[in-house]
Amino acid sequence: MARVGGRSTSLAWVVGLACVAVVGALAWIAAPLLPGTVQFVGDQLNPPTSGPAAGDGDEASSGEMGECRDLYADALWTALVWTPDAVLTPSTDAPESSASGLLDALSPRVRFTCSWTSAEGAISTTLADVPADAGAIARTALPALGFACDAVDDRTRCIREGEDGARETIEAGRGVWLSSVQDGWQPAGYAERIADRVWTD
Known part of the structure; x- marks a missing residue:
């Protein structure tokens, strides 16, 4: 050639x-x-057999939830996982909360705690079992600690906005406790979206 x-x-x-x-x-x-x-x-x-298999509208009963992945619809899970430097650490640690007296009174039996860290901040969420009247007790006790409480369907939702941008949300009803502490990291509608999955009939 x-x-x-x-x-x-x-x-x-x-x-x-x-x-x-x-x-x-x-x-x-x-x-x-x-x-x-x-x-x-x-x-x-x-995806896990106990969790959803498709879109953001997936539903899961709180009685079926046994791990962190079950708590999040696919769209929210993807948003969390793809946040820069995101790390999830599952555990059975007690809820992270400023309402220590309420925790002592209710003695929640923790199913799991999902601790997230990322470049944007941190989120700690706990799902636990509590007495059936926990919502009423929370509605009475938490306003004195700076929480604003409202009835949402058959449960109580209490939110406390910190001056440093932190947000604490506690929901209780039907014998289930769901609490989140968000420190700097505020995914859109985080607390409301996971609560909708927990209390889906």
Whole structure:
């Protein structure tokens, strides 16, 4: 085969090797991201059997909830997971709350606590079982601590807005407790969206 005039074989080899080196370096940099990407894609394609399998309107009864993933509709879950530096740490820790006296009185039996951290701040959410009259007790006790309480269907929702941008939400009804403390991280309608899933009939 005739050679094309003006082409240098040695230069072509040097450029080719440089391209291979660049591709190799990019692959090496991306390698640590591969396990997390595979896990996320797997979670999206094969959600837990106890949780939802499609859109933001998915419903789950509070009686079926046994892990953090069950608490979030797909759209909210995706928004949380894709927040920069987001990390979820599940546990059975006691609720994070400024209403320590109410916690002592109700002694909630924690199902799970979902502690999120990210570049935007932190969120701690707890789902627990409490006495059937917990909503009425919360409505009586929490206003003195700076909470504004309202009746929402057959439960009580109490919200306390902190001067530093923190937000604490406590909901109780039908023997279920749901509380969240949001420190700087305020996904749109976070507390209301998870409550709608917990108290879905």
